[in-house]
Amino acid sequence: MGVCICGKEFADRVGGGRTKRHCSVACRQKAKRDRDMVKRITLMREQRSKLYIVPCSLDTANAFVTLLHRHNKAVPGAKFCVGVTDEAGHLCGVAIVGRPVARNLDDGFTLEVNRLTTNGTINACSALYGAARKAAFDLGYRRLVTYTLMDESGASMRGAGWTRVAEVQASQGWHSRAGRKEQSVYLANKWRWETINPEYARNKARPTQIVLPEQMHEQTDHTQLNLFG
Numbered sequence: 001m002g003v004c005i006c007g008k009e010f011a012d013r014v015g016g017g018r019t020k021r022h023c024s025v026a027c028r029q030k031a032k033r034d035r036d037m038v039k040r041i042t043l044m045r046e047q048r049s050k051l052y053i054v055p056c057s058l059d060t061a062n063a064f065v066t067l068l069h070r071h072n073k074a075v076p077g078a079k080f081c082v083g084v085t086d087e088a089g090h091l092c093g094v095a096i097v098g099r100p101v102a103r104n105l106d107d108g109f110t111l112e113v114n115r116l117t118t119n120g121t122i123n124a125c126s127a128l129y130g131a132a133r134k135a136a137f138d139l140g141y142r143r144l145v146t147y148t149l150m151d152e153s154g155a156s157m158r159g160a161g162w163t164r165v166a167e168v169q170a171s172q173g174w175h176s177r178a179g180r181k182e183q184s185v186y187l188a189n190k191w192r193w194e195t196i197n198p199e200y201a202r203n204k205a206r207p208t209q210i211v212l213p214e215q216m217h218e219q220t221d222h223t224q225l226n227l228f229g
Contacts, residue, residue, distance in 0.1 A: 044123060051092065051123060053131045056083035061094040061115070069117045071149075079111055082131045084124050093118030095128040097136060100145060109208060111136050113146035125156035133160060137197040142208065147190040154193060162193045 003009055004023040021028070061081040062074035078098040083091055096115040100106045113132050118124040129146075136144045147168065148154050154164055168190045200206055 050087050051121070051127050052085050052087075053127065054083045054085050054091075056081040056091075056094050058096070060091075061096050064091065064094045065096070065115050065117050068119060069115065072115055075114050078114065080135060082128060082135065084118070084121075084127050084131070086121065092121040093124040093128050095132045097132050097144075105145060108210065109140075109142040111141050111144050113144065116146070123159075126159040129156055129160035129162065133162075133195050137199070142197050142200050143194055145192060145194045147192055150189050150191065152191075154191065157193045160195075162195045164191050165194050166192045168192050 004021075004027050006023065006027050008023045021031075058075075058078050058081055061078075061083070064083075065072065066074050075096055075098065078096045081094060081096050083095075084093045085091055094115070094117055095113055097111050098114045100110055100112040101114070105112070113129065116125065116128055116132075118128070133144055146157070146162070148157070150167075154162075157164070170189050200208075
């Protein structure tokens, strides 16, 4: 007698001296799917071990975005950039992190992944989102956000610990400067994703505003000032 993956006992000998390993066709198919999944996970881990997070300048990141990004252009500034390379040192992707584009989110403790581009290397997106998250939280930021188009799955964000939180309506266009050009991608609805620094959940006393030293003596009521207005 043999024991199937489902826990049932069955006669493991059939005619012609053949050995039977599963009690039914369904169990045999499930076992095959499980083996295939293990192979895929093993391959992903091997690929992941061949990727390395590296520092990256804004000029290099913008050049990479201009060359490979599907619908966005270079950005004028950033807080920091990170890159990911393979074992040979070839740049496989970049992430540009800066202030949130939406001014209601720009509270001084929130950053946004403004651009993320890869050349299609497996796990490069998740590696960059994870690195951006760690760097932002190590710098003391409370929240990191980014956006995807409605037809993008967001699997890379989920793999890096992000959560989809809201649907954002399409922009009505820029009106701050005559003749200013806008990218067509801004005219489409998007998903907003975010990840929260767990230190803020663990330490409720952690400040979420900044008091400037030269202004402390002026604050007789000790009211804290938002450094970013």
